[in-house]
Amino acid sequence: MLQRFILIITTIIVWHLCISGTVAKDKKVENLDKFPPNPLEVTLPDPLLPNLPDKRELTSGELQKLKTDLDGLNQEAQVMLQGEDKKKAFEIWNRELRLRRYLGILAEVEALSRVGEIAWNENEREEVQYISQRLQVIQSEMGKQKSTDLQLWQSLGNAYQKIRLPKLGISVYEQILILVKQQQDSSGEIETLKNIGELHLSWFDYPQAANTYEKLLNLAINQGDRTNELAYLQQLAYIYAQGKQPQAAIDILNKLAQIYTSQQNLMPIPALKLAIAANYESLAQENPNLKQQAFDNYQQAYTTAWQSEQYAKAAEALEKLIAFYRSQKQIDAALQTSQILMETQTLANNSYGLMSAYDQIGEIYLERREYSQALTAFEKGLAIAQQLKYQEAYFTKRIEKLKTEVKM
Template identity: 20%
Template sequence: MEKESGPLVLEILRQENQLKMSVFEHKDIISTIRHYSQCTVVSEEVDALCKDAYLFLDRMHKAGNKEPELFTNFRKTTQLLWENLLTRAVKDRLRTSLLKDLVLLLDEELMHIPWECLYDGNDFLSLKFNMGRLLRSAEPVPQVQYRSASGRISMLILANPTGDLKSSYLEGVNIKNQFDKKRDFIKIDFKSQDIDTLYVKKNLYDYDIVHYAGHCEYDARDPKNSGWVLKDGRISPLDIGKMVHSGSMPFLIFSNACQSALHDRSSPVVACREKNYSLASAFLLGGVRHYLGSIRKVEDEAGFVFAKEFYTYLFKGEKVGECIRMSRLRLINEYGVNNACWANYLLYGDPSFRMFGIKTKRSFDEAAKKKPFCLSTRRFVQLFVVTVFICVVPVVLYMWLPSIHPSSYFVFNRANQLFLKGKNQQALIFLNRLIAEDSRFLQAYPLVADICQRLGQNDQALQAYFAYAAESQKRKDSKHLAGAYIKIGWLYQLQGEYARSLDYYYKALSISKEFQDKLNEAAALRKIAVWFIDKGNYNKALELLTKSSEINRERQNQAGHRYNLACDYFDLGLLFSDKEDMATAREFYNKSLKLFQSLKMKHELSDYYFNMGEMCVFDKQYPKALEYYNAGLKIDQEQNNISGLASDYNMIGELYLELEKFEFAISHFEKSVELAGRIKAKPELALAYYNLGLAYKRKGQKNKAREYFRSAQEIYQVIDAEEYAKVKKELLELYGQGFPELTANRHLQKE
């Protein structure tokens, strides 16, 4: 067990109405001079904002996702705290830092502030950083013996000590069952009910990790009497203080109970000045390295989801802070950002610390003691380097460069510029010439396929993708091969061939995992997630998108992963939109928009505009919806994106149908039929037929309605059983209204 160096440290001291602060990397901590900046704060205003923030958190928990304006107010409040509490220099450093670990080194008087929830205009700090707090105390710190680990880790789960919390019992049982299979490196003991204070005091020292799931009560009148509720009373900060010198406390205590990490919110400053009476600070002063607690009542299901996710990552060897941030993201994916359960938890301790899986690093001194390797003569070194260069460089160039012909790069860049401008036919001419002259230039194949797909030439697009895969296999290029399979899978999915598409996605996932290709692994996970969205399995889709987004979030300084992350956010928006959680959907869509804009990818914005428009339709904001639709339509028209236009006309037609402007609706549906039919896009064509059926049905022209419903039904019968059943129901309703029943019944019986 070893701590990795290099977190960002934000140190803040309070002197009356002044906050002095410094932000630095941990490796800079030995510097003889460190810059600090300061700002003036109005204590009453800060306390009022903190109180409001906690009030909004409570109300958000009660309302769930039903009152999105609460989240808006919470975000505004925490953004005001960001503006008022931090100096410009600190804010700039936090905004631009690429480090993921952030340690807050705080005076006790500042502990009541919800630092983890500060909103910088783009992100909450605890979602951007792996955060942890360190306490600066005015009281003498007792000398404690910190625990050192060797060999098998021991864990104690204390669940439902009072016997009246079934959910806490189930949480403990599920955690034990979930990780008991890892018994080779962790021993888990489970204790439930009849847990008294004597049992805890006697056994606490025997374990590296303690998980508590039960009641935790805070006594505002007598903070010394706060603590975990056990069978015969409470174990309080005073009790813990008496245990300091008796042995080594656990590395980690996870108190998954209400208000176990916070001082009294009703009078936060006064409670903080009660010094070490909170449960968190008592354990920390007693020698616990990391204390993870909650600031309010934990909902049963959300608490278990968080705990399970936290330990999953912890036992994989992730940093403690990373485990918490990933668990927050899981709660957001599961319940939406409006449900503030993700903000429940605080970590006291170094977030960059790993408890498992770190190999011991040789120190600099040890390395210095090793006798250096020396060559006999300078001439021999020079000859050796030249020989390696001559032998290796041609192999590297052949294996990794798309081509060794300079003209190929020029032709490809020219074709790509034409593609971005929507001049598809001209781009295709350049690319076909490039492939004829230099078939090894792999990047040319997917661009050819993208152009063919944009022009509605799906057969040619598929041929180009298969040629891309074949050439990649020939060159043994696993990255391009995985990319080709993802593209093939997506084209099959657009054509309604779901079984084939999933097969290619899993092929891509297998290859990318085998060769540790994180970019394509994330892309494959995302495409499989969209597949499950199409099938209505939102839980599975969320699980996959969580994995994909985390891979990309960790590597977003690379353009490919940054693009992938934008797509992840977009698809999360799609998922929550399908679940009718529009507030969360907008959050993710807007995150994707910012990333696409930062990458200057205008052509990716059409889908964004149409999906935002669809949410406006849901909210009955029809003029705004039409504004979004027209913005997206313009992009697809400029790029001559026939595949996109087929979908665009369907969605605009649906809006006009909602407004009962039937002629406008029918006109757009007919355009969609023409384009979707031309490019053999079966799902889009079936939808256009179905929409025409609805339009003529509402106009009272039932014969035409039946005609289009049947056309939709013929396609859905092959590609989508659920949609087929929906269209069949429409036909049954029409046939039940006095129109050629006999013919209709015969038709349905044949089906």
């Protein structure tokens, strides 16, 4: 009986072990399916490769044949993609990319960049990840070897840009910047800084973007490059505006205005003055004393716009001045400026603007309790609204309400 009992227990233990082993094996298979290896790192024999005893290098003839074969694989993958067999297309491309490394690192990086861009455009996130991992391995090896191959670094940076990895791209371009500075290559330095600036902007990192374009601006000033100086100032004005840095934006916009004024080019001045005034208005929320600076710049914007016959810009400045007068309870000044606005909108041939001006004048007369004049303004606004078939109901209601209130 004892022996039989031992046999039963032993059988049960063996059965449990078998079951556990099967479950563990199944879990391993499941994990492999869940986290497949990077296909670019899989080392498999390939019929396109000749026999390589003792891991010898390929001859020039073998390399040329391999390059031709790989170009054929690329074309085959393109055909598959056009035929909407995306899975098969990227299987072929992965095979091509595995074999491209036999042609050298530069050839491999260029191929990774090409396929990476396609993967990104096709929303193949997993494929982009595989390519990113391989690029980072290459970058790590280049760093360890302290590579000074500028073409290779540039190709790597371009590859990161193609798969939208700005932070990794910046790290590469910073290495390039060191190399071009060592070579005293000023044009290379400028081009590299531009790439860095664009990458910071793509990441919405406005402080770092500003820092980069300030460097570019200083280089342009030192080289007497007025064209690029203006371009970098305009870019900085945009960056500081996006980064909500009104004082920095004002400084840049004033520099632009000074340059255009010295060139006797009035055309850009109204837009610059409007932007300067808007930034002063933003600062005036914390420091009310700066409201006068905003007002002065709106006046300068109007004057310059009128002189250069930019009536749309002149009207924009007048609207801001009217709002300023009304906020300061200077109703007479607001009304006088509104009359000028009407003339300006007429010259600008802006019916919508003229309609809006009549609406504004009506509001100002209401503030002065001059109801008949307000009614006349709203009726003129309605006449234009009827021509435009726009906001007719709005003016009709204003007129009806005003007539009712006057009767009371």
